[in-house]
Amino acid sequence: MQIPFNKPYLTGKEAHYLYQAVQSGQLSGNGQFTKACQSFFENRYGFHKCLLTTSCTDALEMSALLLNIQPGDEVIMPSYTFVSTANAFVLRGAIIRFVDSQAQHPNLDPQAILPLINEKTKALVLVHYAGMACPMQEIMALCQKYQIALVEDAAQAIDGYYQGQPLGSFGQLACFSFHETKNIIAGEGGLLAINDPKLAQRAEIIWEKGTNRAAFFRGEVDKYGWVDLGSSFLPSETVAAFLFAQLEELDLIQNARKERWNRYFEALLPLAQKGLIELPNIPEHSSNNAHLFYLICRSLDERTALIQALRAVGVHAVFHYLPLHASPFYGPKHDGRKLPQAQRYADRLLRLPLFFELQAQEQQFIIDQIFQFFKLDRT
Structure with missing residues (x-):
């Protein structure tokens, strides 16, 4: 008997939606399936704005850009996590202050956060390990008291809750993964949830390579150009089509x-x-x-x-x-x-x-x- 660690599950609609995406004539992102996936998260979990990304890593990198992380800024996060959690902020020049896990759970120990906070602390990035919630009440209190931005690495946490509130709805920003090892998959793929309305417009610009292209296609500006930092964080419509079939189930x-x-x-x-x-x-x-x-x-x-x-x-x-x-x-x-x-x-x-x-x-x-x-x- 051979039993793999993971086997991607197909709902049966993936190929149908992929065909629809191809037939629509728009294979680049931000088409009907991209919008449908984003709306799913906004409507089901109450996130202010959602942007589909090529990976959770990209969503984390967008977070670092949105928070204006600069060289020398300090970012607190657990040591027991995937390298992407740290890489996104190290790429912006941040110094990482690692927090130990709890004795009873791999999630970070909230009691270990306070000694690491100082005037250079810019953000706290938590990880909901195994999709189980960190102790949000204690963490939110610290972030509010010391005016620290909170980012949820919710890569494993789709459809997870803290005292009935969806994970991904606490931080200014939250990042999800649809890697093939996750509950809901797109092969690769991710999503950035923006819960701070003040960050929403800039998030869309960063998402579109630093341009106001999305606003242009909505008719809000008569031309678009390079207005900020950004990169190619937007996945193709085929990724979104595959993902939407999963979200329906x-x-x-x-x-x-x-x-x-x-x-x-x-x-x-x-x-x-x-x-x-x-x-x-x-x-x-x-x-x-x-x-x-x-x-x-x-x-x-x-x-x-x-x-x-x-x-x-x-x-x-x-x-x-x-x-x-x-x-x-x-x-x-x-x-x-x-x-x-x-x-x-x-x-x-x-x-x-x-x-x-x-x-x-x-x-x-x-x-x-x-x-x-x-x-x-x-x-």
Whole structure:
């Protein structure tokens, strides 16, 4: 049996909408499917303005431009995240101040933020790891008190909520991913949600290579030109067409993923109760969008052995991030603080296969193999 870590799910409408996009004669972006995807997010989640991007990385880079990050500005963010979270701001010359994770969850520790704030602090970028909400009340209070811009890296957090409020609606800016490993996919793709109305007009200019081209096509100006910084952040209409087919089936996809997530959790609970593993902790303030299912082993060696044991029987389980504060690139620039929780998750966290078409018998096989590894009888 071969069980991949991820398998992209097709709803069945992708090819039809791709054909429609091709037949429309407009393959460049900002056509009917781009507008439909943007409207979906604005209407469903109440974001002020949404712009589709070629990736979540691009949405983060747009955020750094919109916040006028300058060389020497400091940006606070978790160490336990993907490199794009930091790269977007490093490209503008920012100094990154990394925050450790919580002991009970890979999300950043809000208690570790305050000591890093000073007169150079320009922004805080949080990551909703596994689609589960950071402690927003504490974070929002800090940002408001010290007048720090807040950016949500919501790459994993589509359809996630904090106390009933959609993730992506708290920060001035929020960034989503539609990479093929995410719940909703477009192969590659992303979205920038702009919740601060003062940033909306400039966001559209940056999105259109620094021009007011979008305003021109709406008839708001009689010609367009180069008016600001920008780049080619706008994806093609074919990407948007594929994405829209996925968005139409969001609830179906989410329900299927949650069912599989819950099956893992319930089945593996006896291992956690015996102290052999740790299972995901869903904070009381957070929903669970079933982006990924992880377990935490007792040591790096044990995780390595479990990955090897699963691969030996055709199950592709993987670890996740290496902490950015200790990376070859930024390690020499880090201020030297130890971030033990970020390192613990880097060493011990293991992700299991989770995708729409994962069959119950395949999932049971994975569960059985884990029990065998820990030499525990499920009966």
